Amino acid sequence: MSGDDIFEIAIVGSGPGGIAAVTRAAARGVSHVLLERTGHLSDTIYKYQRRKHVMATPDILPLRADVGFAEGSRETVLETWDRGVEAAGCNVRLNAEVVGIKGERGDFRLTLADRSVVRARAVVLAIGLQGNLRKLTVPGAELPSVQYQLDDPDEFQDEHIVVVGTGDAGIENALVLSNANTVTILNRGAEYPNAKPANVQLLQTAIADGRMQAMVRTAPKRLEPGWMTVDTADGETRIRCDRVIARLGALPPRKFVESCGIVFGSDSPSAFPVVSDHYESNVPGLYIIGALAGYPLIKQCMNQGYEVVEYILGNPVAPADEPLIQAKLDAAQPGLAVSPFIATIREQVPVFAELSPLQIREFLLTSEVHLAAPGQKIFERNDYTNSFYAIVDGSVEVLIGEAGAPANPVLRGGEFFGEIGLLSGRRRGATVIARDGALLLEVPRNTMLRLQRSVPSVARAIDEVAIVRVVKSYLGQDLDSAILAPVIREAEIVSLKAGEILIQEGATDDAMYLIRSGSVLVSRMVGGQEVVLTYLAAGNYVGEMALLRNAPRTASVKAAVATQVIKLPAAAVRDLLDAAPELRRRVEEKFSERVRSSAHQTADSESGALVNFLMREGLGEATDVLLIDETLCIRCDNCEKACAETHDRISRLDREAGATFASIHVPTSCRHCEHPSCMKECPPDAIKRAPSGEVTIADTCIGCGNCERNCPYGVIKMAAPAEEKPGLLSWLFFGRGPGPGENKAAKKHHGGESSRKKAVKCDMCHGIEGGAACVRACPTGAAIRVRPEEYVAMIRRGGAS
């Protein structure tokens, strides 16, 4: 190919986006070239571990590409693509690293590493983020024993392997290699800030078990065959090293991209280049798709590859998700069109104003659009739903408290609601009904949380409104916004880790705190011992006493679990109370009520100790917990058997494990946390919270084990489906097959997909009539499932223990 030829389209990078683009170009018969830096296609996936399972999410998004792609092993995916590219007769240049792009629409010059130049009328940049792997720079780094990826861990046996890099990739490699090798992982620092907590935990367990060694505050210095010299805090030392696995991350290609004249959205390291609806960057004719444009999912990349070629050819194809979104709109209100609707959202709903149309499309895919008829309930007080609602048009009424409250707040187009449920993880605090034909956008919790994390403006907008709302809902809806303004202006959100002290007994600070999420323990020192007075969940306030009395703190408050509180400075609150006598009266009333009950609670330190124990067991973030009274429990394990029998013969409950205090036993079983840790990193988004509060895992689970590692209470386990077994009677009478709750299976492996382990956990017998099977099957009444608040209240009344 001579340098004078000019291609219609040059595609840089042969990842999923590049492959989709080049096959589309080939299908269209446009002259094209695909430039790939390495000697093979799709380097990022090529570097996955052997047989790694590749996901095809989101499921609902249709694939639009000339090559196939389905969930499967790394090998299958790569083979499909290689064949597809070959079959389409694409013009591919391997080992062609692009080092510079110059020019404008109609005439781009792409300089390759070998100084040759490729010319094209349009360029599609699909290089992803993995780009250039960071390399070791120490002497000896060129040795063949140094590698930057791990293809097949089983290749190595009985070697001394040093893993450099403590990100997820490094840790995962080190863990898998430690099965058959002597592995040392080097860490420049002492912590592992770049890895997922679950991976860190696995690593630390492996180190504690002696399966591998970690050297902290250590960096490689020099390499020679069989040995590595390292720098440690105590000086230089030499360790055995047959092989080095260096997982130092990739150099973000920002510098290169900027050198092409492309502008990024911000200076933030996580910022993406600004692209138009048609993936065109600020340089006309230069298009950016895939991870580099902010779309890391394979399916998105492939769709964009297809679409971008169509756009370049001047075919205004609708994005692949268009029909899906259109269907949602049609269901809500016929006549709505996607693009105008997206425009409306950006104009009308300030919280989403800073999102690009593409970002809005993305979250629309998982969201719902409703046209609520007047009077229709959007959600009800005490529901466990936690999606977020934005009002596109129309208005809703928030029914707060008892009937006959002065005036219910009305929210209009552009405002949003449901953010308290989203933030606190608790039940809905109010019922919301539509006033007129309100056009609502319902965003599911996970989508919203992702959005909050990735787009700071969203988080900020929500927090600002949320503070106002929370303050009002705690102090009084009828308060005039003008009076509240100073308080709200000075309010700040304080995040506490579990066990962190918010208020110290005897201290003289006097701020007041509203618990926004999590829960706190209130305790007092009595005779040199800490006596827990009570536990307060989100939706309560603390600290008003010192504020009202101008006295030192009379009790300590500490976070039972990770907790967020809104801090209201004392001065502002005092001013507020002076300005609003009605509010002062209410607060005083509750205050004296609390003083009365506190006297009683101090006397009963035994139940306080029980509360303290329960909180230590994490009940502070639980919404529903299984408790066993060991004075009644006959250890028959019928609860476990019932659980197994009602859930595919796998028990989600370990009765014996778990802590016991004063005969109250907290077995290992899901507590359905307010903010379930298991939900955080679920790739297929299979963990959901039902409106009635249960946290459940759907069948779409891929068995990655993230939830198992993330759960602080060890209630999730990975289990292969248990074997079918003969009926109960044939066991009862003839001992055939495993009995109730027994699972002799899992020894036989059927092979293939069906035997893949999936995550299982308590679903509170969701969908099973009669409620939790463990409780129903308890013959002695020892096992109960309760909400911790109820239980604590019961203890306080002397109803239990």
Add this chain to the structure above:
Amino acid sequence: MSAATAKPGAAAAGKRIPPGEIHQSFLAYRGFRFLKWGIWLCLATILAYALHRPLTAPNGGTWLGYTLGTIGAALILWLMWFGMRKRSYGRIGRLQGWLSAHVYLGLALIVVATLHTGFEFGLNIHTLAYALMMAVIASGAFGMIVYAAVPEQMTRNRHGATVSDLMAKIAALDGDMRQAALGLDDRQAGLVLAAMNQVAIGGSAWRQLSGTRPNCATRLALRRITAADAVPEQRAQAQRVLGLLGERLEYLDVISRDLRYKALMDIWLYLHVPLSFALLAALTAHVVAVFFYF
């Protein structure tokens, strides 16, 4: 420092378990509902028996006899169904109620069946069925008493640790002891080694039930090793070993007691169930015999 619930509606839930029913024993289920049922059944039976004036002496062949016999047989079948119900996990309703009813109606069966016999006993299948029934009830009564008394003792004994935990502790102690005992003389080291080698926990049904560990090597070692025997420079070590052995013995004792409690709660079922099936056969024979030679 605290609090007032800003959302009064939060307490509106709790529909699953009525207040006050939290951790309620099966014996007290629903305010002793089935105890009351049992008492009513007994009273009704006794009253009918007292008012009954059959042509012959009271026996199973009078109309009251047949009635009580039918009630008794139906009760026995229903009581035996408990074994199935206990394992029918999909059923609605709480097993606790069934156990409560099982216990109290099972006890009421004593009155119903005894009055069914009209106090006529002999060396035959009929009295055998009665005797088996009484044996089943007696074993059940034992179970009931054990269920009521033992769980608390068991909890107190273990202090929240599981047998697994205790075994891990013993294993850890053994590891320490391997080091600590290195300096002891050969006789004492042999005793320590023997204590560690005798690791079996539990064992035969009798051992578990009695909670005994005959020839416990740990106890023996503890008795035979004295710090005074050791050469002066080893005394500290011997004392440390003794401390470890003492701790080991304590854990072993806790485990033995725990197993004993568990065995006590289980053992009666090994009588209750086979006797129930014997009763089922005898009851069938009894009914067939009565109608066969009508």
Add this chain to the structure above:
Amino acid sequence: MRAELGYITRRERGAPARRTAEADAPVLHLGRGPGNEVGLPDLRVALIAAELSPDAGGMRLRATAPGDVRVNGKSTTNALVVSGDEIRIGPYKLTLDTPGAGYDAAIAIELVDPPGDDLARLRKTSRIGLERTRLGKRLPSWMLFLLLVVFGLAIPVGSFLGWGPQRADHAVPKPGWTRVADLSWTVGEISDAHKHFAADCGACHQRAFASVPDSACAACHTGLPGHAIGDAVRKAGLDNAGCGDCHTEHRGAQASILRDDRLCTDCHTGGDGRMAGSHLRAVTGFPDGHPPFRVTVVKDTTGPVLERVDLSGPTPPKNLATLKFPHDAHLKTGGVLSPKGLVKLDCASCHAPDAGRQGFMPTRFETDCGWCHTLKFDPKAPERTVPHGDPEAVHAYLRDAYARIALEGGDAEIAAGLPRLRVGQPVTEAERLELRAWVQQRVDAAVDLVFDPRRGCASCHIATRKGATVSIEPVIVLDSHLPKTRFDHGQHFTMGCGECHKAEQSTSSSDVLIPDLGTCVACHGAANATLKVPSDCTSCHGFHIHGTAPMTKIRQER
């Protein structure tokens, strides 16, 4: 000697690690103790297990404590070892390598038998829970269940179906195990009379799931009379009543008859319609509900015609008596004049208990009356009496008696006035006529005496003179005035006769001296009476009526 020691540690994977040390002493001590030059720190090794000293051609290994020391696999206490040898001391393997320069020995030491994972061992050897012992529930359940099904059900049923030894004749005890099988099904003690069949259910229970048929009873109890039956009974649905309705079995040694008034009163209750149209009077119980006694009396001696009369009727019932017997005259407190003088009579003078002492021997003239009522016919010969009985015979007797006197002479008193006959001479015709006339005259005189309507026969009997002879009304004495009941006088022997029978006041033999119900009730109460003699229907009344076939309608016979 100077030795270089290499402690080798193998990990599960990867190359072995080697830690080196050295020892320098004239004699190397090997053992777990800290003082040894070669430390073998494992509890299974003796404090000082062995010593190694230089020796010609190699080193001398001496075991210094009891325990297992092996050289190249052979147990030893003293051996010469050279490079390449392998020494085992307890769990340790010591390999002698070729020493480097400056060393006398090189020993590679490896713990080849590590103590292992204590916890894993503990878990593996522990047996926790009864379910892991030999106790089981399923097997014992099955065994007991099957045992009882076989012995409690199959064998007894089989015995009935004809398995095992049987017998042809119920009169001999049933043989073998079938006896045990049958006994095991017995619902209660069998009555003494039927003990013979106690081990042979089939003797009575002839069909399965059916009650004992009457034929089974009748096989032995042949010709047992039954109870009244008639249209009324049939209407009451009682014609298929069986033995078992009143007779129970398996209710103890003595209890084969149900003694419950309700068994009778449910039919004999009158009023309720069950026996509607019957002549039977309602009996609803005893004593209350029992009708007054009804006695059988003779209404007409021809036939004779009997009739049943209420004792408590407006007039006392009269028995048409043909014997004149005023009880009062005989029971006079002053006694009666008899040939033996004044004699005090009582009931027993005439009424002697019968052999069973239930009733009495019939009263006979010869034994009970004749000693007083002598049948003299000639005042001149008071010792002579006529026979009691047929008047013709009396007449004949008289003729014979006087004829013989006339012919043979003899009795001077009687013979006075007779012609004297000469001995050895034939009686002349004249003499014969004279004698005949005398005899006739004497017989007539005697007949007049005997058959006098106011004396002689007629003093007791109703006699009608017809010329030379009389006809005497036959004497009808009923066995019982209460044929529907049985009264055991023997049971009442402690009582005086007069307490029930008012004979002293009876002036006529037509008086019925049967006491009324009230007399019984004075002592007898209901079946459940506690202060009186408990009496049920069967105390007095029998179901089976003697002389009639079971359940026949006895009234039809008349």
